[in-house]
Amino acid sequence: MKLFLKDHLDIILLYFFNAVFLSYGYHRLDGFQTADGICYFLFLSLFLFLMLMVLRYIRKRKLYQTLNRVPDFLEDMVETKTTDDESNAFFRYNRKCYEIYQRQMNTWQEENSRWQSHLMQWIHQMKTPVSVIRLMVQNDTKQIDTFGVLYELDRLQNQMDLMLGLARSGQVKNDLVIEEISLGELLQEVIRKNKRLFIQYQVLPQVTCGDQTLIHSDRKWLAFVIEQLLHNAVKYSSAGSGITIRTKKEGEHVSLAIQDEGVGIRPRDLPRVFDLYYTGSNGRENDQSSGIGLYLVKTVLDNLGHKIEIESETGKGTVVSIAF
Structure with a gap:
C-alpha cells in the first residue's frame, strides 16, 4: 500500500489542490449558496476519486505485492499475471530478462564444464613429463639423459604457453x-x-x-x-x-x-x-x-x-x- 500511495502521490496532491481551488473559485462566483453545497461537491468528488484509486489498486495489487517482497526464486518474479495491461507488460519484460539470463547461465555452465574438463586433461598431460623427468633422475643420478629432460621440459613449457594463451585470448588486442x-x-x-x-x-x-x-x-x-x-x-x-x-x-x-x-x-x-x-x-x-x-x-x-x-x-x- 505504501508503494501504491507513493506512486500516486502526485495524483492525490493534484486532486486535493484541484478540489479546494475549484470549490473556492466556484463559491466566489456564487456557485455555492450554502456550505452544504460545498460539502456535497467535495464529498462526491472525493467518493469518485477514492473509487478510482481503489480500482487502480485492485488492478495493480499483484504488481505492488511483488515489488514489496523479496522473492526466494527468480521464477517467482515472472509467473505473476494480473488484469492490468501495464503490470502484465512489466511481468512480460521480467520474463524476457529471465529467459536471457537463463540462456547466458546455460552458456556459462557449458563453458565452465568444458574448462574443468580441459583442466583435468591438462593436469594429466603435465603429470607425464614430470613423471618421466623424475624417473630419469631416480634411475641414474650420475648419467642423466639431458636431452630427454630438456625435451620433457619443452613439453611442459608448451603446455603452459597454451594455458596462458587461452587465459589471455580475450585480451590479445591489448597486447599487440x-x-x-x-x-x-x-x-x-x-x-x-x-x-x-x-x-x-x-x-x-x-x-x-x-x-x-x-x-x-x-x-x-x-x-x-x-x-x-x-x-x-x-x-x-x-x-x-x-x-x-x-x-x-x-x-x-x-x-x-x-x-x-x-x-x-x-x-x-x-x-x-x-x-x-x-x-x-x-x-x-x-x-x-x-x-x-x-x-x-x-x-x-x-x-x-x-x-x-x-x-x-x-x-x-x-x-x-x-x-x-
Missing part, C-alpha cells in the same frame, strides 16, 4: 605491438627453439624463405602461432617424414604455408578444427590433443588481421596457409 618483421628470421628462431621436438619425432623441417621477406605483425604472437602449427604438424607425422615451410610473395602480399606428410584431417572434422576444445577423430586417437592450439591460432590471427586456411587429405597430409 605491430612492427616490421623478417619472416625468414622468425621461422629460423622458432625452429631452433623447437629443435628437440623435431629430433624426438624424427621429422625434418625444410624451410624455403627469402631473407628479405618482410611483413608487419606482432613478433611474439606470430611466433606463438607458428610454434603451435609446427607442433600440430610434427605430432601427426610419422618418423622419417618431412615438414615443408615455405613463403610466397606476390607484390605486397606475403603468404606462409606449412605442409606435413602426416595422417591428415578427415573431411567431417575440417569445418570444426578451429572450435575450442574440439579434438576431432585424430584427437581421440592421440592423447596429446587438447583442442586448444588451433582455436588460439585462429583467435590470434583474427586479431592480427591475417587469414588462415587449412587443406587436408586423409593419409597424405595437411597444408596450413597464412595470408599476411
Whole structure:
C-alpha cells in the first residue's frame, strides 16, 4: 500500500489542490449558496476519486505485492499475471530478462564444464613429463639423459604457453605491438627453439624463405602461432617424414604455408578444427590433443588481421596457409 500511495502521490496532491481551488473559485462566483453545497461537491468528488484509486489498486495489487517482497526464486518474479495491461507488460519484460539470463547461465555452465574438463586433461598431460623427468633422475643420478629432460621440459613449457594463451585470448588486442618483421628470421628462431621436438619425432623441417621477406605483425604472437602449427604438424607425422615451410610473395602480399606428410584431417572434422576444445577423430586417437592450439591460432590471427586456411587429405597430409 505504501508503494501504491507513493506512486500516486502526485495524483492525490493534484486532486486535493484541484478540489479546494475549484470549490473556492466556484463559491466566489456564487456557485455555492450554502456550505452544504460545498460539502456535497467535495464529498462526491472525493467518493469518485477514492473509487478510482481503489480500482487502480485492485488492478495493480499483484504488481505492488511483488515489488514489496523479496522473492526466494527468480521464477517467482515472472509467473505473476494480473488484469492490468501495464503490470502484465512489466511481468512480460521480467520474463524476457529471465529467459536471457537463463540462456547466458546455460552458456556459462557449458563453458565452465568444458574448462574443468580441459583442466583435468591438462593436469594429466603435465603429470607425464614430470613423471618421466623424475624417473630419469631416480634411475641414474650420475648419467642423466639431458636431452630427454630438456625435451620433457619443452613439453611442459608448451603446455603452459597454451594455458596462458587461452587465459589471455580475450585480451590479445591489448597486447599487440605491430612492427616490421623478417619472416625468414622468425621461422629460423622458432625452429631452433623447437629443435628437440623435431629430433624426438624424427621429422625434418625444410624451410624455403627469402631473407628479405618482410611483413608487419606482432613478433611474439606470430611466433606463438607458428610454434603451435609446427607442433600440430610434427605430432601427426610419422618418423622419417618431412615438414615443408615455405613463403610466397606476390607484390605486397606475403603468404606462409606449412605442409606435413602426416595422417591428415578427415573431411567431417575440417569445418570444426578451429572450435575450442574440439579434438576431432585424430584427437581421440592421440592423447596429446587438447583442442586448444588451433582455436588460439585462429583467435590470434583474427586479431592480427591475417587469414588462415587449412587443406587436408586423409593419409597424405595437411597444408596450413597464412595470408599476411
